[in-house]
Amino acid sequence: MKFYNREQELELLAHTRDIAFKNHSQMTVLTGRRRIGKTKLILKNCENTPTVYLFVRRSNEATICAQFAAIASRALNTYIPSEITSFVSLFETLMTAGQQTHFNLIVDEFQEFFYINPSIYSGIQDVWDRYKDRTHIHFIASGSVYTLMHRIFMEYKEPLYGRGDSMIKLKPFPTTVLKQILSDYHPGYTNDDLLALYTITGGVPKYIEFLLDNGYFTMEAMIDAIIQENSIFLEEGNILLIQEFGKKYGNYYAILSAIASGRNTASEISTSIGNSSVGGLLQRLEEDYEVIAKKRPILSKEATQNVRYEITDHFLRFWFRYIVKYQDFVQAGLFSKLAEIIKADYPTYSGFTLESYFREQLKEKQIYKNIGGWWETSKGKNIDQNEIDIVAISAESEKVFIAEVKRHRKNFKPARFQQKVEVMRSKLFFNYVIETACLTLEDM
Structure with missing residues (x-):
């Protein structure tokens, strides 16, 4: 899929890079859920400029540093010793290089250092504070686990608090861009096709790319593609949420399943999961994880008890309503039967997302x-x-x-x-x- 949208984000990244290259180093913090297109955006921004791209995997620190040293040496056409075993030492070497060379330094999945060696963050702070005013690096720290990225850069007690010069939270494509993409792939699309793409993907670029690149343009074709053996979508919700919730995800899953099934008030959720103390869990899902949102009648006071909850991510709403609810069908390999269930329920379910579509359309005005x-x-x-x-x-x-x-x-x-x-x-x-x-x- 060609590159769509993101004009504002590209403009901000380019502006920040210009400051870094002309004046002194700048740090950009980029967050957004998995599959939202962070890496594609970064690389688009860095086209035709010297760039060191480092992707952090959970591994031994010395091992990844040896790999990173080799990548940086090639990208900058300079010698960086592979014997460096500390990321902070490597970071200082790169910052030193930034005194003569202007370049982008991208560290993707930056939050993974938390599992490798949390002291890396305080080391980066020390090096950054000592070198940023006399170097010319656009340092981009990108991460898909929102809670950890928020903690690293936004919590007062953390070493990198306040260090970000630019903060970008990447969002799904708006409705106007969905129309443009679907029109490019399938000029004869119907509005029902457009609604199905919005309902299932929620505007997440990677999901859109998978469906449209493979010719799945209608509601029926999209559902058949998602509900099949070895489909990437069957485990996608687990991968997204276990990253955020960790091992204690049971109660959160139960709450999200209840909301996806239409039980969306605190009392209904409490009854559904058999837990009278859901207030704290709902608060964390809303404020810490940003997976759900409160809905109040318009112009009602914040203290009103007349509150409903909704899952903010369209794909996750779909995933909980069908793939989690009918997990026994998935385990039994009854994919065609599950697809039939979803297609039969789709007219009712898509009515809710049609409301969401029009609200988004009004916001965009x-x-x-x-x-x-x-x-x-x-x-x-x-x-x-x-x-x-x-x-x-x-x-x-x-x-x-x-x-x-x-x-x-x-x-x-x-x-x-x-x-x-x-x-x-x-x-x-x-x-x-x-x-x-x-x-x-x-x-x-």
Whole structure:
């Protein structure tokens, strides 16, 4: 797949590199989940400039230093002794070289030093502080385990706190880029194809590349590709989350499975997993790991108890809903049967991600200061509660856009929707100009 998007990130990286090469060394910290395209972005930025690229694997420090010395020697066309057994010594050698040579120094999966030798970070701090003002290196520390990268660079007590001159957290592709990519690969795509790509990949570049490079353009083809023996997707969620959670992942998995199945309030989650003390776990999933997010009715106070939780990563939501839930099918090799289950449930499931798609689309317009949904707590099981899918408040005037989302317009009930809008107007927006719409697949 060709290189798409990332114009802002490339501009920031180029600007930081220019400062490093012209004035003095600069440090960029780049984070983002696995498969998000960090390495591709870095290498694109470093094209046609001297670059030392080091990928950190969990290994013996002396062994990786010998490998790194050889890589650096070739990249800089200079002699670096292979007998160096300490990364801090190698780092100082490279910083010394930066007094005469201007170059990019990339250390990919930087958080892995935590498992090799945590004292490396304090050593890097010492060397960096002594050399940065008299050298010309753009040092890029990249990592995919967010919790560790945040700890290394953002926690006050850590040695590298405050050392990053630029901080980039790489996000999935926006909806406009998804359209562009799918159009390039499959000009005759339908909006259902676009929704399937968004629902399954969430805009993660590597997943998109795998599906489209192999000609999987429709919902059916995408699901068949994912649900097959030896598919990279079957273990992808485990690889992503065990990196973050470590060995104590059982309760977190149970919570994420509950949310993916629609049990998304604290009480429902607590009942589902048989644990009355989920508050701390939910807080860590939200604040430390950033895997889930709270949803409150728009304009409600932060202290409200009317809270729902959602998994922020679309692929993980899909993975928990189907691959974790039906793990017995996977273990038994019943891939075609599982694919049939997913395809049958897809129209219902994709309705939720269609809401998410339109919210993202509204955010990308950059004309709304607050985008969310609104609902009132039901007082009985048979009460049709007032709930509105999308509410977007203008950033410039007292205007609000209110929409209901349906896959197909035939399922829209205008009279009932207008009743809900009037309830909401009376409670929140009586002085606002209100625009309403029903958004469907046709509007993508």
